Amino acid sequence: MPVMESLSIALSTIGAASQFAKGIMDTKVDAAVAEKVMELRNLVADAQTQLLAAQSEQSGVLAKLEALEKENARLKAWGVEKERYALVSLAEGTHVHRLKVSAQNGEPIHDLCPKCYADSEKGMLTYAGLKDGHKHFVCSRCKQSYLGQYVAACADIDYQPRGRMRGF
Numbered sequence: 728m729p730v731m732e733s734l735s736i737a738l739s740t741i742g743a744a745s746q747f748a749k750g751i752m753d754t755k756v757d758a759a760v761a762e763k764v765m766e767l768r769n770l771v772a773d774a775q776t777q778l779l780a781a782q783s784e785q786s787g788v789l790a791k792l793e794a795l796e797k798e799n800a801r802l803k804a805w806g807v808e809k810e811r812y813a814l815v816s817l818a819e820g821t822h823v824h825r826l827k828v829s830a831q832n833g834e835p836i837h838d839l840c841p842k843c844y845a846d847s848e849k850g851m852l853t854y855a856g857l858k859d860g861h862k863h864f865v866c867s868r869c870k871q872s873y874l875g876q877y878v879a880a881c882a883d884i885d886y887q888p889r890g891r892m893r894g895f
């Protein structure tokens with residue numbers, strides 16, 4: 728029987744025991760019996776409190792388990808996805824993960840942010856114009872900035888992901 732169902736049944740049983748003890752109190756009993764029934768009711772109330780806490784804790788554990796299962800599935804999918812990319816040099820000292828031509832599946836060649844990649848996340852780099860004479864790329868996910876090739880002398884060149892540049 729699932730733990731949550733067991734806890735629910737135990738709570739219901741304890742509630743019935745509490746009502747039973749109250750029923751005894753409502754009948755004419757001597758003081759000694761009334762005192763023992765009162766002790767019993769206090770014990771039942773303590774048990775109810777403990778069961779409610781256990782039920783709440785169990786709910787939290789189930790929610791965490793569900794989140795971990797989702798994360799596990801995501802990481803498994805990422806394990807397959809990340810193999811579609813190869814580490815390439817964007818510029819001296821700047822490396823990114825680029826979609827392999829053999830793994831395109833109809834997608835255009837694009838680059839992924841190495842920081843997000845290391846975090847098992849897919850952050851695409853988008854061209855954001857020139858910065859200090861370098862091609863400038865920004866991660867769509869973490870907003871990390873990357874400087875690419877130095878092209879100050881050709882400031883009006885559009886970025887071409889495969890390395891081709893207009894004007895040459």
Ligand SMILES: [Zn+2]
Nearest residue numbers: 840850866869
């Ligand atoms: Zn990123």
